[in-house]
Amino acid sequence: QVQLVESGGGLVQPGGSLRLSCAASGVLLRINDMGWYRQAPGKQRELVGVITRGGSTNYADSVKGRFTISRDNAKNSVYLQMNSLTLEDTAVYYCNAKSVGPTYWGQGTQVTVSS
Numbered sequence: 001q002v003q004l005v006e007s008g009g010g011l012v013q014p015g016g017s018l019r020l021s022c023a024a025s026g027v028l029l030r031i032n033d034m035g036w037y038r039q040a041p042g043k044q045r046e047l048v049g050v051i052t053r054g055g056s057t058n059y060a061d062s063v064k065g066r067f068t069i070s071r072d073n074a075k076n077s078v079y080l081q082m083n084s085l086t087l088e089d090t091a092v093y094y095c096n097a098k099s100v101g102p103t104y105w106g107q108g109t110q111v112t113v114s115s
Helices: none
Strands: 003-007 010-012 018-025 031-039 046-051 057-059 067-072 077-082 091-099 103-105 109-113
Touching: 003 091, 018 031, 018 091, 018 109, 031 067, 031 077, 046 067, 046 077, 057 067, 077 091
Parallel strands: 010 109
Antiparallel strands: 003 018, 018 077, 031 046, 031 091, 046 057, 067 077, 091 103, 091 109
């Protein structure tokens, strides 16, 4: 059974930093793109950033210059370094992994930015 397990969420003050991690286990097929999405209360889930197997990245305009996504292919893991956090970054963050077959989702980790 495939599982994506996220960690690293929590409460942080505006201007602070957090690092999210996501590890995939039980994956039998090659994983291509990995990424992070987020969903704030009352809003639709949106893309935060995506990274290809080769390391190319793409980010939502709202996080460019503040967030950095990286991955470790050997560990089937993806990371999200979040700096200069603002109140608008408060959301549940979901890890995503696209294989040559199914697409997998993590259970989500809460990030709350509050003073």
